[in-house]
Amino acid sequence: MAEQREIKENNAWHKAVILFITVLVITAIVALVTTAVLQNQPLLQKYKYGIVLDAGSSHTAVYIYEWPAEKENDTGRVQQTHACKVKGAGISSYSVFPGQAGASLKSCMKEAESLIPLRRHHETPLYLGATAGMRLLRMENQSLSDLVLGSVEEALRSSPFSYQGARIITGQEEGAFGWVTVNYLSDRLKQGSGTTGALDLGGASTQISFVANQDGAEESAENAVTFRLYGNDYFLYTHSFLCYGKDQVLKLALSQQTQSGDSSVLDPCFHPGYSVDRDYSSVYSSPCVMTGKPLVSRDSFTHIGTGNASQCQEVVRRIFNFSGCSFSRCSFNGVYQPPLQGPFGAFSAFYFVMNFLNLTSDSLERSREKLALYCSTPWTQIKQQHPDVKEKYLAEYCFSGSYILSLLTDGYNFTSDTWTHITFIKKISGSDAGWTLGYMLNLTNMIPAEAPETPPLPHAGYITLLFFISLLLFFFLLFLSLRSRWPRCNSQTQII
Numbered sequence: 013m014a015e016q017r018e019i020k021e022n023n024a025w026h027k028a029v030i031l032f033i034t035v036l037v038i039t040a041i042v043a044l045v046t047t048a049v050l051q052n053q054p055l056l057q058k059y060k061y062g063i064v065l066d067a068g069s070s071h072t073a074v075y076i077y078e079w080p081a082e083k084e085n086d087t088g089r090v091q092q093t094h095a096c097k098v099k100g101a102g103i104s105s106y107s108v109f110p111g112q113a114g115a116s117l118k119s120c121m122k123e124a125e126s127l128i129p130l131r132r133h134h135e136t137p138l139y140l141g142a143t144a145g146m147r148l149l150r151m152e153n154q155s156l157s158d159l160v161l162g163s164v165e166e167a168l169r170s171s172p173f174s175y176q177g178a179r180i181i182t183g184q185e186e187g188a189f190g191w192v193t194v195n196y197l198s199d200r201l202k203q204g205s206g207t208t209g210a211l212d213l214g215g216a217s218t219q220i221s222f223v224a225n226q227d228g229a230e231e232s233a234e235n236a237v238t239f240r241l242y243g244n245d246y247f248l249y250t251h252s253f254l255c256y257g258k259d260q261v262l263k264l265a266l267s268q269q270t271q272s273g274d275s276s277v278l279d280p281c282f283h284p285g286y287s288v289d290r291d292y293s294s295v296y297s298s299p300c301v302m303t304g305k306p307l308v309s310r311d312s313f314t315h316i317g318t319g320n321a322s323q324c325q326e327v328v329r330r331i332f333n334f335s336g337c338s339f340s341r342c343s344f345n346g347v348y349q350p351p352l353q354g355p356f357g358a359f360s361a362f363y364f365v366m367n368f369l370n371l372t373s374d375s376l377e378r379s380r381e382k383l384a385l386y387c388s389t390p391w392t393q394i395k396q397q398h399p400d401v402k403e404k405y406l407a408e409y410c411f412s413g414s415y416i417l418s419l420l421t422d423g424y425n426f427t428s429d430t431w432t433h434i435t436f437i438k439k440i441s442g443s444d445a446g447w448t449l450g451y452m453l454n455l456t457n458m459i460p461a462e463a464p465e466t467p468p469l470p471h472a473g474y475i476t477l478l479f480f481i482s483l484l485l486f487f488f489l490l491f492l493s494l495r496s497r498w499p500r501c502n503s504q505t506q507i508i
């Protein structure tokens with residue numbers, strides 16, 4: 013009797029354990045499914061795409077961005093997957109044959125079609141932003157600039173992507189979105205930590221943007237941009253100097269040196285032994301050059317290099333106007349600039365030039381010394397040392413380097429001490445530094461004004477939960493396999 017009671021008690025106990033474990037396992041399975049659904053982990057990763065065309069003064073580039081679908085509001089996740097450089101010059105150079113501007117984009121657009129999955133084409137936003145080259149063309153001749161824009165618009169509309177417009181962006185947008193890009197890619201917006209300033213040097217304009225300590229909005233509203241990103245307010249100082257890109261600045265410098273009308277110009281910013289004939293029209297045709305061609309019957313002059321860095325610095329300084337500041341402080345040309353603040357990322361031609369000259373990690377003094385040595389090197393030697401570099405780029409590095417040093421120090425007021433705050437960059441985490449990414453993020457509302465709600469579980473929590481649920485399932489299966497032997501044990505007990 014006692015034995016039978018013990019067996020009955022044992023059975024009841026086993027039933028209770030089985031019931032308890034079954035409930036536990038069902039709960040675990042429900043939790044597993046719910047967690048997987050809530051987390052929406054990209055087990056089956058799906059990407060979305062966006063395309064931005066940067067129609068710069070010197071050339072056009074097509075950038076393709078991608079981000080995991082469902083994760084659009086999570087900053088720091090959009091990245092560049094491809095960049096295609098359009099062959100030939102920028103779209104503003106098509107003013108003579110505006111109809112051909114659109115055709116020039118075809119091969120890069122075909123490349124985009126092959127890279128983006130077919131099923132995503134119709135939902136992929138496509139933008140074109142034109143910068144300083146088109147601003148200058150519009151200043152010279154609005155109807156020609158309209159024709160060029162019309163031609164690129166027609167070409168983009170015929171693509172399978174979701175065309176969102178082609179326009180000339182303002183210098184303020186160019187500066188501000190360059191700042192957004194740099195800070196987004198370095199994950200500074202999400203963290204709400206300090207930001208980094210952005211310095212962009214193009215062919216026809218240059219931009220400076222940074223969060224200033226001093227509220228400059230009262231002094232100069234046109235240089236103030238405010239953003240609310242990810243729950244933080246940013247008061248940005250930004251300015252774009254039209255005509256102060258490196259190609260236009262060279263025209264300005266040459267126009268100042270050719271005023272006398274002499275048949276040859278001795279230029280300290282070009283290497284000794286450098287000599288080329290240039291048409292006056294190549295210098296004076298730009299709306300940036302206010303002075304007229306010298307009154308001579310010749311159409312060209314001989315441009316001769318002397319390679320003297322200190323004289324070059326004087327030539328370059330003359331293109332800035334340091335007088336006539338109506339604000340508490342200015343950079344140059346009477347433009348307000350608050351005191352420099354924080355680290356800076358310098359990209360585009362700042363990077364191309366300083367990287368070529370190997371000056372990206374030197375002090376200001378050492379950079380000056382190295383540049384002086386480089387400028388005084390004979391042209392034949394320079395060509396021998398760099399047989400693979402485009403001759404046009406090669407000839408201009410001494411001038412461009414001198415201009416960059418002068419712009420940053422005389423213009424923007426960087427000193428020997430603050431020089432170290434500048435980092436010369438091309439890419440951040442695989443994406444090019446420039447205005448395009450910030451522009452797309454803004455137009456697609458991919459950076460929320462407020463910090464998004466934290467996900468139901470952090471990734472680590474999700475992994476931990478999965479681990480425990482798996483452990484539980486393992487013990488359950490172990491229990492089942494052991495239990496299959498229990499009845500035999502029980503019957504033996506009964507026989508005994």
Ligand SMILES: Nc1nc2c(ncn2[C@@H]2O[C@H](COP(=O)(O)OP(=O)(O)OP(=O)(O)O)[C@@H](O)[C@H]2O)c(=O)[nH]1
Binds near residue numbers: 068102145364
């Ligand atoms: N050395 C060198 N120069 C380059 C390279 N790519 C472009 N440049 C030159 O650097 C300058 C700036 O180039 P970008 O930043 O593309 O200028 P952009 O966007 O066409 O001009 P903006 O409309 O003023 O912004 C131009 O003078 C270009 O000719 C390069 O790979 N190496």
Ligand SMILES: [Ca+2]
Binds near residue numbers: 069143213214215360
């Ligand atoms: Ca540019």
